[in-house]
Amino acid sequence: MTYFNASPTLKSRDAQLVKSLRSLQTFDDVADMLEITPKHLHYILFKRKVSHYYRSFNIPKKNGDSRKICAPVKPLKILQEKLNKILSLDYKPDISAHGFINNRGILTNATKHVRKKYVLNFDIEDFFNNINFGRVRGVLKAFFGMGEGAATTIANICCYNNVLPQGAPTSPILSNMVCFKLDKDMRDLAKQYGCDYSRYADDLTFSTTRNVFPHAIAHLESGVVQFGPKLMSILVNNGFTIKSNKTRLHSNLQNLSVTGITVNKKPNVERNYVKKIRAILRCLETNPLATAQQIYESKLPAGTKGKTKNIMHVVRGMITHLGYVKGKQDPIYEKLAHRYNHLAGSSFLKVGEAFLNYWHENVCVVELGYIENEVFFPEAQGTGFFLKNVGFVTNEHTFKDFVIDAIDVIQIHLSRYGKISYNARIKVMNKDRDIAILEVDEYKPNGFQYDLVHYITQDIKVLGYPHHGHKDSLNVVPGVITQYRSHPMPNTFNKETGIMGVMQQRIVTNARIVQGNSGGPVINMKGQVIGIATKGFRAISESEEDDPSAENHVVPISEIFSMLKGNEQNKELSLNTSAR
Numbered sequence: 254m255t256y257f258n259a260s261p262t263l264k265s266r267d268a269q270l271v272k273s274l275r276s277l278q279t280f281d282d283v284a285d286m287l288e289i290t291p292k293h294l295h296y297i298l299f300k301r302k303v304s305h306y307y308r309s310f311n312i313p314k315k316n317g318d319s320r321k322i323c324a325p326v327k328p329l330k331i332l333q334e335k336l337n338k339i340l341s342l343d344y345k346p347d348i349s350a351h352g353f354i355n356n357r358g359i360l361t362n363a364t365k366h367v368r369k370k371y372v373l374n375f376d377i378e379d380f381f382n383n384i385n386f387g388r389v390r391g392v393l394k395a396f397f398g399m400g401e402g403a404a405t406t407i408a409n410i411c412c413y414n415n416v417l418p419q420g421a422p423t424s425p426i427l428s429n430m431v432c433f434k435l436d437k438d439m440r441d442l443a444k445q446y447g448c449d450y451s452r453y454a455d456d457l458t459f460s461t462t463r464n465v466f467p468h469a470i471a472h473l474e475s476g477v478v479q480f481g482p483k484l485m486s487i488l489v490n491n492g493f494t495i496k497s498n499k500t501r502l503h504s505n506l507q508n509l510s511v512t513g514i515t516v517n518k519k520p521n522v523e524r525n526y527v528k529k530i531r532a533i534l535r536c537l538e539t540n541p542l543a544t545a546q547q548i549y550e551s552k553l554p555a556g557t558k559g560k561t562k563n564i565m566h567v568v569r570g571m572i573t574h575l576g577y578v579k580g581k582q583d584p585i586y587e588k589l590a591h592r593y594n595h596l597a598g599s600s601f602l603k604v605g606e607a608f609l610n611y612w613h614e615n616v617c618v619v620e621l622g623y624i625e626n627e628v629f630f631p632e633a634q635g636t637g638f639f640l641k642n643v644g645f646v647t648n649e650h651t652f653k654d655f656v657i658d659a660i661d662v663i664q665i666h667l668s669r670y671g672k673i674s675y676n677a678r679i680k681v682m683n684k685d686r687d688i689a690i691l692e693v694d695e696y697k698p699n700g701f702q703y704d705l706v707h708y709i710t711q712d713i714k715v716l717g718y719p720h721h722g723h724k725d726s727l728n729v730v731p732g733v734i735t736q737y738r739s740h741p742m743p744n745t746f747n748k749e750t751g752i753m754g755v756m757q758q759r760i761v762t763n764a765r766i767v768q769g770n771s772g773g774p775v776i777n778m779k780g781q782v783i784g785i786a787t788k789g790f791r792a793i794s795e796s797e798e799d800d801p802s803a804e805n806h807v808v809p810i811s812e813i814f815s816m817l818k819g820n821e822q823n824k825e826l827s828l829n830t831s832a833r
Contacts, residue, residue: 278400323418333422347436352454353425362453363514369460372509376499380455384417392430435491533568580778614698615639617665636717636773641700645691647772685742686812703810704781715764717773732764760807
């Protein structure tokens with residue numbers, strides 16, 4: 254091994270890496286953890302100028318300014334990538350942080366502020382340059398208990414010109430660690446005044462449903478945002494200042510935007526974004542590719558011409574972002590993705606039909622019946638689905654006649670998509686919540702992901718097998734959430750009153766739920782389950798036989814976890830009682 258060809262991968266197991274991180278004391282300890290020799294590490298850090306290991310360049314911002322990037326070259330980048338992996342194994346980010354974190358991003362950051370009356374946005378001035386060598390060394394000692402020598406060594410690996418360089422693999426996670434106290438302090442301030450708080454890198458957001466935004470946090474004075482002393486004190490105590498030209502305090506009568514996502518009613522892109530996509534697609538559809546590229550470049554701001562990407566790559570990225578925000582089953586996304594795929598001559602962008610196979614694997618017919626002479630005779634039917642890390646979910650009321658009149662067999666199958674049936678057993682069931690979880694023999698698909706967030710006007714789809722015939726395909730009904738309704742749960746203990754009886758909040762939708770569809774998943778535009786189809790109408794199509802008082806009810810997916818939590822508590826109570 255030479256000084257410049259260290260292995261980019263770590264051989265040690267994750268548990269050993271965490272153990273090493275927690276016991277770092279010296280320079281040599283750091284080298285051992287990074288699986289290089291101390292001589293190798295010493296050469297990189299001290300034998301050559303640090304500038305030798307960085308490449309600096311500017312990238313344009315949307316507002317016309319530029320951002321300086323200092324990207325490490327390979328010898329140093331390898332060490333930083335190793336460190337980034339090791340730190341991420343042990344560091345648990347604050348719940349308010351959304352930047353540079355797996356399974357979080359601009360969308361999770363924005364979703365926290367949907368349908369609020371006021372939203373306050375502001376940026377930290379010169380974010381990365383305000384995180385200096387001393388702060389990095391201090392936070393490493395505080396988080397991991399490492400010795401002075403080890404913390405100094407890692408800070409030397411990660412800092413350039415005494416600050417965190419924007420462009421280094423380790424800068425994002427270290428910036429979140431430095432901001433851990435800032436986030437806690439800001440979250441406590443937000444809670445004190447009835448607000449929500451989140452941070453995406455240097456972009457901080459407060460929002461509230463109150464009729465007046467709390468003056469203690471911020472207020473408008475002659476159109477200028479004035480920040481409260483408590484907020485300013487928190488920033489100063491954490492070593493930051495506010496970028497004065499990047500502050501906004503808007504009400505819901507204006508456009509509310511968080512990290513580029515509109516949040517007035519639901520997470521959405523800005524109004525002109527879709528228009529721009531359509532304009533680019535129309536240009537591509539009516540011109541040769543070379544001509545469309547020229548037209549596109551001619552409309553760009555001065556100074557960016559000649560530095561642009563291929564127009565097909567640009568519009569593909571824009572449509573992908575639209576799908577990320579609105580969901581890849583959103584009808585607008587689907588239409589634009591179809592147009593792009595047609596232009597490209599291939600299915601580069603995933604559209605609705607691509608999800609069907611996944612739905613078919615995870616949404617099943619549930620049948621109750623009896624076996625006679627080795628033949629199964631179904632007597633009742635519903636729908637169910639596999640939920641990741643939970644099991645097979647359906648409605649409790651599907652089993653109201655179970656173990657009555659010899660109806661004692663449960664089977665599930667994939668309708669027209671598979672001839673094999675699988676036996677199932679009831680694992681957990683709750684009549685009040687109208688939820689049952691089954692254990693299914695042999696068949697174990699991955700299951701749906703879920704999302705606990707839902708709101709009025711949200712686009713949804715109801716999946717299931719209403720009035721099932723054995724060759725019927727999966728029924729998919731689009732709709733929106735229109736209302737919330739209270740539903741009594743008389744047999745559930747109320748912790749607040751100390752007596753039996755609580756109210757369950759059910760979702761009401763205009764998507765028609767029909768007999769046989771009970772227990773089917775209700776999904777959002779990202780394909781995540783938000784609830785269980787529970788109550789609706791008898792016929793698939795509207796008719797005079799419809800009960801005028803009937804509604805399409807959905808049990809929120811959160812009820813599953815409340816039920817499972819309650820079962821665990823009951824088990825503990827039973828064990829404690831038995832022990833006495």
